[in-house]
Structures are given as C-alpha cells and as structure tokens.
Amino acid sequence: MNFSTSEENYIKAIYHLQQANNLVTTNELATELNTKAASVTDMLKKLKTKKMLHYEPYQGFTLSNEGKKVALGIVRKHRLWEYFLVNKLEFGWDEVHSIAEELEHIHSPVLIEKLDAYLSYPKFDPHGDPIPDINGKMETTKQINLTDLELNAKAEVSAVGSQSSELLELLRHKNIGIGTVLEVIRKFTFDNSIEIVIKKNPPFSISHQLAQTLFVKPLYVSATDGSITK
Amino acid sequence: MNFSTSEENYIKAIYHLQQANNLVTTNELATELNTKAASVTDMLKKLKTKKMLHYEPYQGFTLSNEGKKVALGIVRKHRLWEYFLVNKLEFGWDEVHSIAEELEHIHSPVLIEKLDAYLSYPKFDPHGDPIPDINGKMETTKQINLTDLELNAKAEVSAVGSQSSELLELLRHKNIGIGTVLEVIRKFTFDNSIEIVIKKNPPFSISHQLAQTLFVKPLYVSATDGSITK
DNA sequence: AATAGTTTTTAGATTTGCCTAAAAATAAAT
DNA sequence: ATTTATTTTTAGGCAAATCTAAAAACTATT
Structure with missing residues (x-):
C-alpha cells in the first residue's frame, strides 16, 4: 500500500x-x-477505508495493527535519519527534527536498510528514543522521569521529553545530553527544583519543569567492587 | 522563494x-x-509569474537567470545525493537515480552544505556529471563522444549520456565505468561498431549505439617519458 | 430528563496539479 | 496564398487536501 506524505x-x-x-x-x-x-475527519474516513485504523464516528479511534506497522516504519526512518544527521553530518541534536521530518517520507525501503547498515544499526536516536528495527521491534529500557529519581542515586540521561529548540538550547547550555551521568544531591520542596552533579563538576540546580522533560536510566553501584552498571 | 516538488x-x-x-x-x-x-502550459504560466522563465505564448521558453540558479541548486542536490548513495551507502551507480530524484526535493540548505562537506566536496557524481558548487559553478572538462575519439587514442570515460537502467546494466556487464581508461583499436564502417581495449584485457567491440552514450576525456601520452596525462 | 455546552461531522468552497476535448495560432505543403 | 497539419493554448472538469460555517451527536448540569 502507498501513502501520501x-x-x-x-x-x-x-x-x-x-x-x-x-x-x-x-x-x-x-x-x-x-x-x-x-x-x-476527512482523513480519518480515508484512513479507515485503507484499514489503517479502528474508527466509528464520534467514538475516537486507534491505529489497527497494520496502521501501527506503518507508523513504526515512519518512526524508524525518522530516527535513523536523525542519527545520521547528528553522528555523520555533525548537526546539533536540537537542529535535526524538522529535517528528519522531511527525510522520513522518502520511500525507498532499500535506502533505509542500507542507511541502517551504514550507521551500524543504532538502537537509539540522538534524543534517546529507541529506533524500531525492520520488524518494528525496539528497546524498551525502563527509563524513569528525573523527578522520580531518588536522592543520591546515579543515573544516565536516556531521553528528553520534547524536541522544542528552546529545551534543547537550555540542555546544551547546561551541558546535559543523552548519556550524561548525573546524581541528584538535593531536592527543594519549595519549587521542586533539584540540585544535581555531573562528574566532578560543581553542582547546579535545575527547575522542576526541566527535570520533568528528562528521562534517565538509574545506575547501580556494585556492592563488591564499586563499579557502575545499569 | 518556495517551490513545490x-x-x-x-x-x-x-x-x-x-x-x-x-x-x-x-x-x-x-x-x-x-x-x-x-x-x-498551466505550469509555464505559474513559473512565469514567479519570474523563473522567459515565456511568450506559442514562442517557446527558456529559464531566466533566477530560474537557472534554482535549477543548478536542484542539480547540485541531486548529484550530491547520488554521490552519497554510491560512495557511502554502497549502492550501484545504476540504482541511485530514482532515489536521488526524491532526495533532491528536501529543502534544508544547511543539510546540503553539511552533506557536501561530509563527502569532501566532490566535483563529479557517479555518472561523471559535474556537481555545481554552492554558487552554481561547476567543472566543464571538455569531454568528447566516444564515437569521435580517434583511432589508437587512449581516453578516460568521464560521463554517460543517460541513466536508463538498461544502459547501466550493459556497462556493468562490460566492466565500463566512470574513470575506466580505454583505447579504440578498430572502427568498423559497416555498422559503426568500434573495438576497444581496457588495460591488458582482451579487446572487445561495442555497438555504435552504446558508443554514442559514452563520453570520454582523451589522455595524452608524454613524448618524453611515456607517462599518461589528461 | 431537559437544557446548555462541547465535540465531531457534514456541506460546500478553495487551491494545486493534472486531465480531455475543442479552439486558436503557427508551420508546412501544395 | 490557401489549405492542411501540427503545436499550443483555452475551457471546463476531476481528485486530493485543506478550509469555514452550520448541523448533528455526544456530555455535563441542573
């Protein structure tokens, strides 16, 4: 089946x-x-005839299984192109969303498979979102919101909740990116801001609003040798 | 100004x-x-209002200077993407035309400049066609048709006249590509076929039809040391 | 359960890019 | 220089994707 942009x-x-x-x-x-x-409404009717969704007028709707497959294919293309733009063309990760939004509509399936191979089959895009494989399967690492991370726990930033350039500009300023390892050292109940430390740098605080958009994978310190694992 | 695909x-x-x-x-x-x-005719009227062409009804038309600039921008994108597909993603040069036809309509200018840099500013695409630079300038190496190459002259294949997959399949079969150095050793007037030799391989003949689609840059053998130059 | 408010759908237009069929302009041929 | 043939344009229509305005269906409230 063929789809328009x-x-x-x-x-x-x-x-x-x-x-x-x-x-x-x-x-x-x-x-x-x-x-x-x-x-x-117009488009829903069309997508229904194409069996992409379950839809009864006035009742809301969800994708059919077929629709989900198509969606995952588009997500796959989007995230692979983002990875390419950041890791090969040296774009900043806050600059690539809208370009990938165009590239994701290029049709050739073999192009995407070759691109995937060229990039060595990455599992996550530059924003930390998992990249579906050719069958639509992807990593579902349990990541938690930074606001839910317990005090004094170390964690690795694994995703950001939005792609707004305002957010990404702020993150860049604070030197926080996917893969950054941080530790929460204080939580202030007054404004729910939290103080964090990255490596041996001086601690600094981030707003509740910012913490809400950050997702992390907690790291556990080994009881025996002190080494850090996920 | 913005243009539709x-x-x-x-x-x-x-x-x-x-x-x-x-x-x-x-x-x-x-x-x-x-x-x-x-x-x-419909589109010509539109492009005329956009000042892309010189056009009077029934009189034929040509691109305006502005139109040429736009055209060179598209050609630049097309050929850079072709280069990328062949030299990075390992496509065959006969497989990339239609994919590049889609990619050339991606709008981001900074994307193309970064792609150009990533590819180290190539001057020719995989078919031997010159790639315009950001100002629309490109190499104009004098290449001649293979049918015009004189007997016993060495030359380097620099371009092919069409991108039809039938042609490219034939060229692949005969092991002729951009950069191939060949020498014409006989011309048959009966059917205008010519016999050529590549390196030390056995000579073989190619049809007039094929020779017409191949463009070459003659190589000159130095009178003093026998070395080959362009 | 009737009314008020919100959400969703229908009805009818608009724009873009394309089409067919017919008319107008140009080119060719006697 | 007419007639014939070809090319190009106009006229009118169609499909996709959007819109505004109005009607219909749901939801919430008294």
Whole structure:
C-alpha cells in the first residue's frame, strides 16, 4: 500500500498520541497537526477505508495493527535519519527534527536498510528514543522521569521529553545530553527544583519543569567492587 | 522563494532540455515529464509569474537567470545525493537515480552544505556529471563522444549520456565505468561498431549505439617519458 | 430528563496539479 | 496564398487536501 506524505503524517501523529492516551480524539489530533477538526475527519474516513485504523464516528479511534506497522516504519526512518544527521553530518541534536521530518517520507525501503547498515544499526536516536528495527521491534529500557529519581542515586540521561529548540538550547547550555551521568544531591520542596552533579563538576540546580522533560536510566553501584552498571 | 516538488521538476527538466536545445518547446517538455501539453502550459504560466522563465505564448521558453540558479541548486542536490548513495551507502551507480530524484526535493540548505562537506566536496557524481558548487559553478572538462575519439587514442570515460537502467546494466556487464581508461583499436564502417581495449584485457567491440552514450576525456601520452596525462 | 455546552461531522468552497476535448495560432505543403 | 497539419493554448472538469460555517451527536448540569 502507498501513502501520501499527508497520510503518513496523520498515521505518525496518531501513533504518538495513542502512546500517551490509548484512544485518540479528533480535536487532539487536529491540535497536534496544526489543522482543523473537519480536515481530520476527512482523513480519518480515508484512513479507515485503507484499514489503517479502528474508527466509528464520534467514538475516537486507534491505529489497527497494520496502521501501527506503518507508523513504526515512519518512526524508524525518522530516527535513523536523525542519527545520521547528528553522528555523520555533525548537526546539533536540537537542529535535526524538522529535517528528519522531511527525510522520513522518502520511500525507498532499500535506502533505509542500507542507511541502517551504514550507521551500524543504532538502537537509539540522538534524543534517546529507541529506533524500531525492520520488524518494528525496539528497546524498551525502563527509563524513569528525573523527578522520580531518588536522592543520591546515579543515573544516565536516556531521553528528553520534547524536541522544542528552546529545551534543547537550555540542555546544551547546561551541558546535559543523552548519556550524561548525573546524581541528584538535593531536592527543594519549595519549587521542586533539584540540585544535581555531573562528574566532578560543581553542582547546579535545575527547575522542576526541566527535570520533568528528562528521562534517565538509574545506575547501580556494585556492592563488591564499586563499579557502575545499569 | 518556495517551490513545490512539481515546480522544481519542471525547472530541472527545462534546464536539461535547454542545455541541448536552447529554446524549449511545450511538447518537448511534456514528453520529458511524461505529462500532457496542457499541463505544461498551466505550469509555464505559474513559473512565469514567479519570474523563473522567459515565456511568450506559442514562442517557446527558456529559464531566466533566477530560474537557472534554482535549477543548478536542484542539480547540485541531486548529484550530491547520488554521490552519497554510491560512495557511502554502497549502492550501484545504476540504482541511485530514482532515489536521488526524491532526495533532491528536501529543502534544508544547511543539510546540503553539511552533506557536501561530509563527502569532501566532490566535483563529479557517479555518472561523471559535474556537481555545481554552492554558487552554481561547476567543472566543464571538455569531454568528447566516444564515437569521435580517434583511432589508437587512449581516453578516460568521464560521463554517460543517460541513466536508463538498461544502459547501466550493459556497462556493468562490460566492466565500463566512470574513470575506466580505454583505447579504440578498430572502427568498423559497416555498422559503426568500434573495438576497444581496457588495460591488458582482451579487446572487445561495442555497438555504435552504446558508443554514442559514452563520453570520454582523451589522455595524452608524454613524448618524453611515456607517462599518461589528461 | 431537559437544557446548555462541547465535540465531531457534514456541506460546500478553495487551491494545486493534472486531465480531455475543442479552439486558436503557427508551420508546412501544395 | 490557401489549405492542411501540427503545436499550443483555452475551457471546463476531476481528485486530493485543506478550509469555514452550520448541523448533528455526544456530555455535563441542573
């Protein structure tokens, strides 16, 4: 089956929304895509005839299994291109989202397989999001929100919750990126800000708002030799 | 100014046609783009309002200077992506044309500049065609048609006249590619086929039709030390 | 359970890019 | 220089994807 750029964008957006919500509504999707509810209804009818979703008027909708496969294919392309842009072309990870949004609609399947091989089959994109393999399978490392990390625990930053350039600019300024190992040394209840330390650098504090957008994988210190593992 | 994929394809096609012909006609362009004359007329009117071409009804048309700049930008993108696909992703040079046809419409200018740098500023694509630089300038090595190469002259294959996969399959079979050094050892007037030799391999003959699609840069043997130069 | 408020869908237009069929302009041929 | 043939343009329509405005269906509230 063949899809237009527009159809692919709808399918991808539905996929992301139903990760959070399960049932997706017309207005949600319209907001996500910066379009109008009426346009969404039109496209839903089309995607239903293509068997991409389960949809009854007024009842909300979710992707069918077939729809999920298509969505994962697009996500795969998006994240592989992001990886390429950052790790080969030396873009900053806060600059690549919109370019990947165009590249993800290039159709050739063999192109993506060769790109994947060229990049040595990466498992995570530059934002820490897992890259689906050719069958749609991907890592589901349990990552937790930084606000839920316990005091004095070490953890490795594994994902950021959004791709807004404002956020990524702030992270760059604070020298926080995917893979950064940090430790929470204080939590302030007044404003829920937390103080963290990275390596041997001076500690500094980050806002609750920022901490909420950061996801980490806790690291456990070995009881026997003190070495750090995941 | 912003252009749709369709507008870009028209501009590119006009560019290629006017390399050969100077004045381009409606029917030529319709044939080139596998579309109908009426559609071409529609688009010509649009491109004229965008100042991309000089066009008076019934009189034929050519690109304006602005139009040429746009065309060279698209050609640049196309050829850089082809280079990338062949030299980094290990595609065969006969497989990349249609993929590059999609990639050439990705808009980000900084992407192309970073890609160019990543590829170390190549001057020719895998088919031997010169890659325009960011200002639209490109190599204009005088290459001649293989049918015009004189007997017993050595030459290096520098371009192929078409990208049809039938042609490229044949070239691959005969082990002829960009950079191949060959020598014409006989010409047959009966069917205009020519016999060539590559390195120390046994000579073989190629048809007039094939020779016509091959362009070469003659190599000159030094009178003093016998070394080969361009 | 009736009303008020919100969400979703339908109805009808618009734009882009394409088409067919017919008319107009140009080119060729007697 | 007419007639014939070819090329190009115009006229009118179609499909995709969007929109606004209005109707219909759901939800919440008294």
